[in-house]
Amino acid sequence: xxxxxxxxxxDICQRGTSLTIQCQVDSQVTMMFWYRQQPxxxxxxxxxxxxxxxxxxxxxFVIDKFPISRPNLTFSTLTVSNMSPExxxxxxxxxxxxxxxxxxxxxxGPGTRLTVL
Amino acid sequence: DAKTTQPNSMESNEEEPVHLPCNHSTISGTDYIHWxxxxxxxxxxxxxxxxxxxxxxxxxxxxxxxxRKSSTLILHRATLRDAAVYYCxxxxxxxxxxxxxxxxxxVTP
Numbered sequence: 570x571x572x573x574x575x576x577x578x579x580d581i582c583q584r585g586t587s588l589t590i591q592c593q594v595d596s597q598v599t600m601m602f603w604y605r606q607q608p609x610x611x612x613x614x615x616x617x618x619x620x621x622x623x624x625x626x627x628x629x630f631v632i633d634k635f636p637i638s639r640p641n642l643t644f645s646t647l648t649v650s651n652m653s654p655e656x657x658x659x660x661x662x663x664x665x666x667x668x669x670x671x672x673x674x675x676x677x678g679p680g681t682r683l684t685v686l
Numbered sequence: 687d688a689k690t691t692q693p694n695s696m697e698s699n700e701e702e703p704v705h706l707p708c709n710h711s712t713i714s715g716t717d718y719i720h721w722x723x724x725x726x727x728x729x730x731x732x733x734x735x736x737x738x739x740x741x742x743x744x745x746x747x748x749x750x751x752x753x754r755k756s757s758t759l760i761l762h763r764a765t766l767r768d769a770a771v772y773y774c775x776x777x778x779x780x781x782x783x784x785x786x787x788x789x790x791x792x793v794t795p
Contacts, residue, residue, distance in 0.1 A: 665780065
């Protein structure tokens with residue numbers, strides 16, 4: 570398995586500001602993903618974080634709003650830029666393809682609970 | 687993406703078996719059937735997955751219909767800790783997961 574930590578675990582931010590969320594895995598992984606879970610809703614994929622290249626964004630999500638970095642096989646960041654109250658959500662990092670294991674299982678971090686005032 | 691259909695909610699008594707159904711009539715030949723669950727205030731966790739044959743692990747069993755158009759997640763003895771939202775997801779290996787609304791399981795003592 571893989572153990573994933575996210576920082577911060579929660580934050581309250583003012584509109585117009587930006588927040589960077591960190592995702593750290595205790596094993597090397599081939600795949601890293603970022604999801605958003607709005608209050609009372611299911612998870613929505615934001616993007617796939619690609620090591621050494623630009624992230625692949627899903628429809629409705631753009632790089633200017635959600636820039637993503639992935640400098641190596643164990644770490645990624647997601648920035649929520651120019652925040653508005655509509656960005657209040659839980660942001661989750663997930664990983665797949667743990668080295669030495671198959672690619673079928675994904676592991677999720679505990680999430681970052683963001684509130685924008 | 688092939689879609690899945692699950693009941694919005696189900697209820698079970700503690701220590702009883704639970705059968706959570708999932709319909710996926712448009713499943714493709716390469717789609718794996720995955721089950722994840724999300725406990726309150728936590729990220730989703732992997733439960734089980736399979737392709738064609740029934741699967742068992744320490745958490746649950748997965749029964750897959752012969753035509754693969756439906757599957758059932760079986761919790762053999764529900765505990766209060768099993769109260770969660772259960773997601774049935776079709777995915778090829780190595781791809782991101784497309785979450786639907788899932789089934790909210792309530793376990794009563």
